Amino acid sequence: MRKLETYHWIEKYLTGQLTGEELNNFELRLKTDPALAEQLQQYQDVTGTLQFYGQRKTLQQKLNTIHAQSFEPQPKKVITPFGNKEKRKIFWNQHYATIAVAASVAILTVFGTLISIDLWRSMGKQQAARYSALRREVEQIKNSQRAISKAITGSEANTTPKVEYDPGNFSGTGFAISADGYLVTSYHVVSGADSVFIQNSAGQQYKVKNIYRDQAHDLAILKIADESFSGFGTLPYGIKSNESDLGERVYTLGFPREDMVFGEGSLSSRTGFEGDTTSYQISIPVNPGNSGGPLLDNQGNLIGVISGKQLDLQGAAFAVKSAYLKQLVEQLSQDSLEAPIKLAKSNQLAGASRTRQLKKLQDYVFVIKVYNN
């Protein structure tokens, strides 16, 4: 019963019932006997917790009473026709933020989509308008040509034109790239054409057939298919493979109107419309009808093919780089032709004055007349 006795002592000690010598003895024992100290501690813990438990329990009951007196509980479930009101309320409180965000996103998306569709459509139209292909309606010219031919036939001229002098529906410019009659022009000049004729400033006119069309680079290769053609001889210009430099002085020959027109300017940029790396931007004043014409550098090397004019930029025009022309010809020669195209190579123009260069060049630049039957 040792433990029981100890426990009695502990109780007495804690309730202050020990005095004098008994007290001193007990305190001494506490200091020297760790087991006793532990027992004491545990006793205190348990009884302390018990009291704490009791007090808290009482307090809880008090609070519940106060609550019941002052705050009548709402009827817990208000059953409306739509179901449990309390639950609905919680649900709404929980989710209204999310619902609000979802609704806003939905509305924004709908309007955003409608607006952007509208924008996109108008953009497309704009683009087409901005980068206009250089083609020329010749309705007025048709009329004037008819008038002239009437005058000519009426006066019995010596040289009778071989074919009816019909200028066709569209025209652009093209030029020779090989001695045996291959020419290059812009894709958009001859796309959709049923028949194509060419004529240079000396009045030589030939029928050509379409060999190949490269829409991506806006190039078309033609070949003269006419019995009266007997070859160009060695062409006086070569086709450059490398890129030309910014600021290079460049010039073109073309047919924006019935007579050949010379234009010159500079290489304004080594990229074309909206950063197109396959074209140059040039500052030559060009007009509808120049499309497909040659772009030459100061030495008379062919460096590009005139392609399009950006209407809203003053003085900006574009030309497809000659490197792509060469690439196209090489591929063609490998893939589809019986005999490869022998491109013009030798340069007989370097060092010559501009007027001399033009005299040599002009026979190889043609107006392209396109007929849609």
Next chain:
Amino acid sequence: MHKVLYFSDEALLAGIRNEEESALAYLYKHHYPMILHFVQNNNGTEDEAKDIYQEAVIVFYEKIRDQSLELNCQIKTYLYSICRRLWLKRLALKNRFAGMVTDSDSFIPVEEELAEIEEKEAKFKKMGEALVLLGEPCKTLIEDFYIQDLSMQSITEKFGYTNADNTKNQKYKCLMRLKKLFFSLYKAEISSS
């Protein structure tokens, strides 16, 4: 006792220290609406508001009674802060936590209090369980003696023991059993949390 219509914070504190029922009732009634509003605005029901609020009032009350509270703000701010913290904890447990609560009042940091609150909560719970496991007649004997503070005499009579010493022995046995139960439950709770 005449009815006091208004208690200032100091008056409330004094009243609680003196165990005045009116002070406690006033405290309780005066601050509940604010907490009810807060809990309902943050995905809670009335019942939950009541639970949280009573927990906070108990914490406050006990701290005043054993003089361990250093109140540096208004009573309503303190109560709001405790309730807010307890509610955050509850929301996290319910996984309904969106990350932020809408506050309707200013609050103070109460992280330290939270640890203490949780410890006391654990002790209370485990003691309750231990008493239930103790069974009769021990439970009533222990409660009568240590909680109700009944005299040895009245307990002896109540239980029909022959004398006080007998009662003492019974009490000792019951207390030892309770001690074992409580410590094992409490340690299990501590180690699992």
